Amino acid sequence: MKLYYDPITVNCRKVVAGLDLIGASYDEERLDYFAGDHKQPAYTAINPNAELPALVDDDFVLWESNAIMVYASEKLGNKTVYPDDPKIRADITRWLLWESSKWFGNCYTYLLENVVKVMLDDAPDEALLDDHAPTFHAQAQILEDALAGREWLCDDHATIADIAVAAPMHLHALQKLPLDDYPNIRAWMERVEALPCWQKSDPVPHIPPEFLAKFA
């Protein structure tokens, strides 16, 4: 399998951490997101969405980060991080879909305003963030309630659902995600952040120093 990715992006970090949790090995093709490599024909021939990441396994081309984690889990037969109990698997599917359809875009607003814009010497749009806050809080409360009384989202240990849902929050301090009212999310995120796969996929060492300096 070959993974096309840039380790600094949310969905690439998700897949790098996820493949590690799954125990999948793969070849790497690094692209430069900020240079726009993902918009070049050589890559859009693989992923016509011009989005990272993508996985190629012989003649099988797969894009969508959550699909990549499901495929790798199935291929390796890892039933710990992707259990085959129907209810747990459906619960994982639910959170993968929720992350992709709601949570990613929700948290991405903070990433764009408070991280990407700052890196590019632009100012966060505080009015936009204020307008967006009710959407964030409505969805964060759903995650907060789901984590009540449990350590992990879908099982008694980390599954690919935890990696998927944590990924959009991966730079939560820099993103300035308003997490004060969500103790369950904060405690769960600390557990995710203690996972070796999460620590090894830290995007910060891959961020150019001139961008990081903007947050000093």
Ligand SMILES: N[C@@H](CCC(=O)N[C@@H](CS)C(=O)NCC(=O)O)C(=O)O
């Ligand atoms: N649903 C897709 C989303 C992929 C996505 O949006 N990737 C971002 C990086 S995290 C990207 O490449 N965006 C293209 C761009 O910003 O031009 C997935 O989960 O793979």
